[in-house]
Amino acid sequence: MLVAAHNARFDTNVMSQSLARYNISEPHYLVIDTLATSKRFEPELPNHKLDTVSDALDVELWHHHNALSDSEACAGILINQEKQFGDEAIKNLIYQI
DSSP: OOOEETTHHHHHHHHHHHHHTTTOOOOOOOOEEEHHHHHHHHHSSOOOOOHHHHHHTTTOOTTTOOOHHHHHHHHHHHHHHHHHHHHHHHHHHOEEE
């Protein structure tokens, strides 16, 4: 399983705490963080917030902090970066939990 998120450390921490609360063992999964990819591929940006990165890459973010909108923007960022920098550049930033 691959989890893609912007600032994935926050999301994976929430998921871990939620699973622990219900005594559900945490599965192993892969993570790609568009915060990290944007810092690698767009270092010239003034910051790497989701809305800033979305604007810079012309990716729609129709309602910031809405889970669906943020997820779609994250996917759009990764697709844009993959087209621009290639699969291997993205794969090098994936890590396992």
